[in-house]
Amino acid sequence: MKLASIKSGRDGRLVVVSRDLTRCTDASRIAPTLQAALDDWASLEPGLRELAEGLESGSMPVERFHERECASPLPRAYQWADGSAYVNHVELVRKARGAEMPESFWSDPLIYQGGSDSFLGPRDPIVMAEDEAWGVDMEGEVAVIVDDVAMGIDAADALDRIRLVMLVNDVSLRSLIPGELAKGFGFFQSKPSSAFSPTAVTPDALGEAWREGKLHLPMLVRVNGAPFGQANAGVDMTFDFGRLIAHAAKTRPLCAGTIIGSGTVSNKLDGGAGKPVADGGAGYSCIAEIRMIETIANGKPTTPFLRFGDRVEIEMLDRGGHTIFGRIDQTLARYGA
């Protein structure tokens, strides 16, 4: 089943979307918003699945589905906790600045608390007051939306609490990160509003690509129309989503509708991540990573961060080449312009 929120008011209007993303049907008779559906998932899911079946069989009134009309599936959420599960990415960051990564990073998940009150829609511009000065970057990630999660849950049980899967562009302001992290309290200004894929998809609809708490498909990232990344999200993910959820719930329960992110998808260098897509490599899911590799190789980065007018696309295709979640497609725009 695929769900989306058509832009309307603060929380959107819930629709069930056809598998091929061409049609949808209004779900407001069952739940007006996705958060409302998640608040009472056990009793509302069967009705939503009936709509999904009716949509495929043609027995349901339909509207055309346009990704450009979508808000993020949760236009605002009660929690956005973003992990850093591809530890390779973290190791590269440290290596680029000549620092050792603590060994514990391979066994103890790293998660930061993100802002969740003002997500961007998947086709909304990324509006910023500065481009070069702030070092605007994308981060292509996978995220899950969970049902209520009890405090202290273990990783195996946590997997059963996953209701929906999405893609994310975790917009990051690279030039603001060092100063902010040096203050010791984590990210704030350096992590502005994120954008999510047009649809959120139940794990069963992902077939065998969803297994062991990971999504085993390439994360396709394009910058200004050119292929930039195709790292496989199921490879080199040190902590699966069960581990990430359990980490987040160690000292408090998580409310239904909590979003947990994977962190930037990144494959190891010896797996081809060091090579651009054009050379058959996995490429990169963020600009920071190619800059780190450039720094390690040449002493300094050469690929610039995003400039006003630059475009970023993030999506994932199934084995048949069809988009699964729809496409995040954003342009960097100047605030007030």
Added chain:
Amino acid sequence: MKLASIKSGRDGRLVVVSRDLTRCTDASRIAPTLQAALDDWASLEPGLRELAEGLESGSMPVERFHERECASPLPRAYQWADGSAYVNHVELVRKARGAEMPESFWSDPLIYQGGSDSFLGPRDPIVMAEDEAWGVDMEGEVAVIVDDVAMGIDAADALDRIRLVMLVNDVSLRSLIPGELAKGFGFFQSKPSSAFSPTAVTPDALGEAWREGKLHLPMLVRVNGAPFGQANAGVDMTFDFGRLIAHAAKTRPLCAGTIIGSGTVSNKLDGGAGKPVADGGAGYSCIAEIRMIETIANGKPTTPFLRFGDRVEIEMLDRGGHTIFGRIDQTLARYGA
């Protein structure tokens, strides 16, 4: 005007509360929940104020108001961004571990992103799997709830976006903080669910105690019934709420219902904060602070953090000695017991 959320479902039932906190009237005809009221504040506020006036004049159907029936005013929120505006507190933390605090901390606000999906009610127990091992502490703070805030707002305009004021117990797990901050991504497990005061109060109802974006009254903190703190929240607050909001909104808008916290209220040592309340001092709004002062004086702390069964009370009285927001009153309980 004072507002509260009586426990009911996930988001509570909105009531308008009398000034003396003895009576309330149902507001669901105007807005079912506080978030719903905040989502459309400009058009709904007049109706809520009519209820408040009717409540005082006796022209309104009333219920008895019981603080123990309250959830936090926002039982869950889309954002909880907590500052550290009493820089004295930060300086003490550093001094206790023999570190210098960067000079920039006096001019650049420090804010962390907190979890906002599962707040505790003001009389709910603080339920934890460990007490001593995790170092459970309270933090008595002031917080404001804002209306929609535009990205890039300045501090003066930000003050006009404050709709409600509350108290907070920002529960902190001191023993988990050093390891978590060392990882570089800020707090997560070390900041479990916070609790807020039974009512949220409009700035005008605070009279002259609310001025220049600060609340000029003592923050009364008791531990196991004994006075522990009475630091004045209007004193030594380096950054007023306008500054904190502007900092939070530098790179993204804030959604109506965003909560901004002051950080632990703390008065400077020469203002009496080094002295216990029993000796006429301002005392402490968290246990960590007295432990820092003990460490500076004696080389090690002697006051223990909270143990299972310990009780914390946080409230604020007006000049007449009446509680303004109602009382946060929580006991530390063992998870699963």
